[in-house]
Amino acid sequence: MLANAGRTTVRRLVVDLSKTPTANLSHGLVSRSVLQAQNAWNGSTVARRLLATTTSDPKSPASKITRTTRKTVTKKPTKSKRSPAKPRAAPKKKVASRKKKVAARPKPVKRKLTPEQKEKAKEKAKAKKERETVLALKKLVLEKPKTLPRSAYxxxxxEFAAKGPAGVKEATAKYKSLTKEELVHYEHIANQNKATNEAIYKKWVESYTPEQIRSANKARASLRRRSPGGRGRFPKLKDERQVPKPPTSFLLFAKERSASGDYKHLKPTETGRLLGKQWRELPEHEKKKYNDVAAESLSRYRETIATVYKDDASQAAKSGAAL
Known part of the structure; x- marks a missing residue:
């Protein structure tokens, strides 16, 4: 703060300036007076207030003084004193956030099925299982190679197969109109095709192991039983390496009785029914000879399949026991 003398000087100077006419004031005098006032009262809040009160009138000479001084006087930029930077604190370790426990969803309530719906579901599951079984069996079935025509027709x-359905009628008409010489010619071609087919088939069968052929025949037999048209589509594969199944005691008895010729006048179904009845009524001491031959054939079969199919003893025993 300024002393009392400085304050009094500033007040007088301001009052004198306000009383002085505008014409008697020169630019230099006004500026010097203003500079003296600023130097005497630099930064004082009281001086600013006094100057503001005396120069509020725009027509007064004091207001002109202030306008001129605002243009000439420039404030020096003040340097801001920055406080020294504080050292940064070490980053806090992130604490693993605990996951919020999600409420368990309520289990869906199983709808109660009616007896009819249960039966339909069982049938549907059974049909699906049957389809899967058939697909698995078809993968085991070995597709035979294509063969040449084996008959004259x-x-x-x-010759007319390329014409489609229309070629069937033409082929039938031509076959019926063949002369004997032409028929012999076509029969000769068919016999040559049969010999070629046998060679192709034998080479194809021998490209697989005996065990693969046996598995394919099992799959084919199962498909024949499952599908009505399977007997013609999946015939048994012929392989000389396959071990024939041993005959049972009943088959030995039926073969011996059929060879006698006593059942020629009967139908095959009637013959089989009668032979079954006679086997059940046969005494045990007479069945013994058939049982002994069947047991000997079974033991030879087990030894043979262990060599041909390269199975171990347990598998051979199971195969023989299943028969």
Missing amino acids: MVVFA
């Missing part, structure tokens, strides 16, 4: 039909 098939040789003639092969």
Whole structure:
């Protein structure tokens, strides 16, 4: 704060300036007076207030003084004193956030099925299982190679096969109109095709192991039982390496009785029914000879399949026991 003398000087100077006419004031005098006032009262809040009160009128000479001084006087930029930077604190370790426990969803309530719906569901599951079984069996079935026409009619039909359904009628008409010489010619071609087919088939069968052929025959037998048209689609594969199944005691008895010729006048179904009845009524001491032969054939079969199919003793025993 300024002393009392400085304050009094500033007040007088301001009052004198306000009383002085505008014409008697020169630019230099006004500026010097203003500079003296600023130097005497630099930064004082009281001086600013006094100057503001005396120069509020825009027509007064004091207001002109203030306008001129605002243009000439420039404030010096003040340097801001920055406080020294504080050292940064070490980052806090992130604490693993605990996961919020999600409320368990309520288990869906199983709908109670009616007896009819249960029966339909069982049938549907059974049909699905049957389809899966058939697909698995078809993967084991070995597709036979394509063969050449093995009859005279098939040789003639092969000439018209490219024409589609219309070629069937033409092939039939041509086959019926063949002369004896032409028929002999087509029969000769068919016989040659049979020999070629046998060679192709034998080579194809021998490209697989005996065990693969046996598995394929099992799958084919199962498909024949499952599908009505499976007997023609999946015939048994012929392989000379396959071990024939041993005959049972009943088959030995039926073969011996059928060879006698006593059942020629009967139908096969009637013959089988009668032989079954006679076998059940046969005494045990007479069945013994058939049982002994069947047991000997079974033991030879087990030894053979262990060599041909390369199975171990347990598998051979199971195969023989299943028969």
